[in-house]
Amino acid sequence: MALTPTAGRVPVWAFVRLKLRITGNGLRGRPARIVMFVLGLVAACFFAILGHAVFALPGLLDRPEAGEILFPFGGAVLILGWVFLPLLFFGVDNTLDPAQFALLPLRRRTLITGMGAAALAGLPALATFAATLGMVTSAAQIGGFGAALAGFTGVVLGLLFCVVLSRAVISAFATALRSRRARDLATIMLAVVAASIGPLELTLLGVLNRADWESVEVIAQVTGWTPFGAPYTMGLDVAAGRAWAVPLKVLIVVIAVGGLLWWWSRTVEQAMVGAAGGPGRGRAGTSDGRGPVEQLLFRWSPRSRFGALTAREIRYWWRETRRRAALVTLGMAGVFLPLSTAFAGGAGSATGLAFVVGAIAPIALANQFGYEGSAYATNLATGVPGRLEVHSRAAAHALFTVPLLLLVAVVTAVLERRPADIAPQLGTLLATYGAGLALVMPISVRAAYALPDTTAPFSLSSGGGFSKTLPGVAALFGALIAGVPVLVLTLWWPWLGLPVGLVYGVGAYLLGAHLAGAMLDRRMPELLAAVTPR
Incomplete structure (x- = not known):
């Protein structure tokens, strides 16, 4: 497409051809990308077929x-997916970034229309359209032509709303999404989504079993009069x-x-050129009056080597x-596994799942x-003693984990309506957590391996991922077995659960930390060679 002073009159279909x-050029001569594209195509077809079948069921x-319940809720979920998934995967598809068109002399209206048309020609839009056509099938079966x-x-208006909403949100947040902080946040959000799949499934099943369908119908009716369900x-x-409702x-x-x-047109130019200055520009020279070393320490940190390493x-x-x-995944598993189990009608098994959380941590x-x-x-160069290294790392991890175990x-206990079980439950969690630390610390020294650099575009894993995770899985089962005595004790004498669990966990950790520290003193050079990417 030639760039001329009259390029503002470029037809809309030129954007589709450009996309x-x-x-096509991105796939040429790149087998890995071809495989990924084929997998994406298969996933889109699967989503389209599955969605069409689900939405066609009420009619069949x-x-x-x-x-009347499925369509507004299903449509709302689709629209929310169009909002959040592009934010998570921003940068994977260059057509999502308005900055790609910054050098083209296009009118704002032409640019917006063309980008919208290009989005409609993509796999997500086609899969969404095919899936929602199942609603048309149901409507035809129930009410005729x-x-x-x-x-x-x-369905056509819904697809248009999905595309415009997604593009408007991307355009509004494009500048922020280019930052490293945004990429880190996207990683955390992906971890949250991945960790939430199982708990949400159990929670949904429990809610469906206990649902007040009259209230659900009211919520569905309200959703049906919003842009998400209308x-x-x-x-x-x-x-x-109710044909009178259609024009409304x-x-x-x-x-x-x-x-x-209108919102998209107001933000698209800023998204193309980026922000010239950020809100944090004036912070470079700020200081709180403390020295550089003091600024690295927290105010409550001990002024010692242990305090510095822990900070x-x-x-x-x-x-x-x-x-x-990892912390987000632990938090999701720790809170939502017992919660979702209770919703699914298995409140008695919530204690067992909480026991597992102590070993997972x-x-x-x-x-x-x-x-x-x-x-x-x-x-290694500064000669940090092995036991000091191990204790500082365990202390930092415990500062995040122990409050979660308490939660x-x-x-x-609240789900099982037995508040008196809080203390013995916490004792059991501390026992399994301490036993897990005792097993994991030596493993982290003896079975360490290099991780790919997250900032390097050509970094790859060294392979053998399953065998590398086996020691961690063994530590998980070992912690579960080691925590069984305390769990049995709390069943007979609950009042002993917290003190015995605390002493048991601390004692197990100290033993494991002693072994790991001595091992670390002997294996520092080998450990450095093992964790250095090649």
Whole structure:
């Protein structure tokens, strides 16, 4: 496409051709990308077929009341997916970034229309359209041709709303999404999503078993009059004799799309050129009056080598992406596994799941030296004693984990309506956590391995991922077995649970830390070689 002073009159279809051309050129001579594209195509087809089948069920079963609940909620979930998934994967598809068009002399209206058309030609839009056509099938089965026509109109408007909303949000946050902090946040959000799949499934099943369907129907009706559900309920409205609602819902969606287009047009130019200055520009020269070493320590940290090492580890756990993802995963598992089990009707098994959480918590330390990689050479050069190293790392991890274990104990006891079990439950968690630390610490020294650099675009894993994780899995089961005596004790004498669990956990940890520290003193050079990426 030639760039001329009259390029503002470029036809909309040129953007679609440009998108297809870029996609084809990106696949040429790159087998890995071809494989990923084929996998994406298969996933899109699977989503389209599955979604179409689910949305067509109310019509095939002649259950319009099911469609009146499924369609608004399903449509709302689709729209939310269009909002959040592009934010998580920003930068994977270059067409998502408005800055790609910064050098093209295009009118704002042409740019917005062309980017929207290019989005409609993508796999997500086509898969969404094919899936939501199942609503048209249901409307046709229930209400005939008129309902199908209204349903088709709603599906088209819904797809348009999805695309415009997604592009407007991306355009508004494009500048912020280019920062490293945003990429780290996206990683954390992906960890949250991945860790939430199982608990959300159990929670959903429990909620469905206990649901007050009259209240659910009211919520569905309200959702059907919002832009999130209005386009997907038009066909059922005609089938139910509420044809008067269709023009009102069309008006709701059109007004929402118009507002989003106005917002998009206001932010697209800033998204193309980026922000010239950020809110943090004036912070470079600020100081709180403390020296550089004092600024690295927390105000409550001991002014010693142990305090300095612990403060450093705390900052690593809070700022390093992979460590934060591990903490988020632990938090999701610790809180939502007992919670979702209770919702699913198994409150009696919440205690067992909480017991498992205590053993899962230390697994994040199984390759704690691998997080640092070659940076561990600083500790080797300064001659940090092994036991001091181990104690500082365990203390930093415990500052994040122990409050979570307390929260798990409280949540579990409340779900089972036995507040008196908080203390013995906490004792059991501390026992399994201490036993897990005792096993994980020596493993982290003896079975450390290098992790790929997250900032290097060509870094790859060295392979053997399953065999590398086996020691951590063994530590998990070992911690579960080691915590069984305390668990049995709390069943007979609950009042002994907290003190015995605390002493048991601390004693087990001290034994494991002593062994790991001595091992670390002997293996520092070998450990550095093992965690240094090649």
